[in-house]
Amino acid sequence: MPVKVGCEVIVLSGASGGVGRQILASLVEVDKVIGIYNNHAIEHQIESLNFTGVKVDLTCSLSISEFIKNNQKILQNITLVHCAAAKTDGLLINYKESDWVDLMDINLKANFLLTKGLLPIMVKNGWGRIIHVSSVAGQQGAIGAAPYGASKMALIGLSRGIAKEYAKFGITSNVIELGYFEFGLFNVLSDLVKAQLLEQIPSKKLGNTKNIFNCIQFLMQSDYVNGSTINIDGGI
Template structure:
């Protein structure tokens, strides 16, 4: 079973139809339900990932269905670019709530079912934008680089239970936050990619399939950015 967060977001939406060819998919969303009509084996659930009780209620409600869990953390939030001295505290808190707290809460809640089954795959989505630490991206970059530490600790703690934790560092695709950039910013990003083109989201799905099948790839970071 694949549990995908951020299923109605840009990248989540872009990979959802391909993920259903790999396994049954639980598509988690916050406000706007994903378009799943015509998709076989996909069920959408609304869950506030920043709420401990909402996350726990979701997992308890799913306990009889959970099996061979691949947890994909695609949910992410960014706020308007500002230099650190101008960055609003509430914006910082919101980014951390979604990008880190939500990841932690759902991972923690699903660890026991994974441990009992002695199988699990945890896949965190980081970002090339976060790794390159551009000015004005303090909260987003902090949250995305923090996922590397989180994943490495999880990989160390739960490998003995057949659970792996890895990070996909995604570059620029014709989906997601890239589409919110100005035309000038989009051109600058494309010019920075060696192939001078955006990635096809199927590359992300290919990496997910690889990690699902690979029990000895653990605590790793895989860049999917065209050589950026």
């Protein structure tokens, strides 16, 4: 069973798909979870008294303000897990400016706006955990994924700045950088590309959900891990 860590609410962005959907069932065993979604409703995905799904446009500061206003009674002692992400591939020479803007809106601007909106509550409580989900695509680089990698690397700079600014208020900000997992985008790749990616992993196996959840629990419990980037990639 997951260990209770004393948090009051976990705010999980991107709860309807990808990493967010995979870790949701484990997070509700730890504390109350507010799962934020935009395009795909998630209420039907999980049945738990600890779970509330809320539709929020994370690229709109007004939508975020409304979310905070409507949920202020339960937004106390917050762990904020940023899983909302988009990925539009393409060689840079052909990449559309509109695709760049859309990608950065979801992968970076949304992270900034939601963190900014919840920080005053964390400061008032004297406690907060901010966890940004990044990708090895940022560190390694990948053909057709330069904008995506740029957005994920930018999270590291954002997180380290937040860590230095708000540590005195009992708030930590860290990044978990993910490799290749049993779910999500890996499963839509060709067999050839899958084999090439597996060859990069020393253990020659994909990660599973528990590795991500274990890291989140560790960061929730740790007050002296701050401004760090933790790679969960099997040794890539």
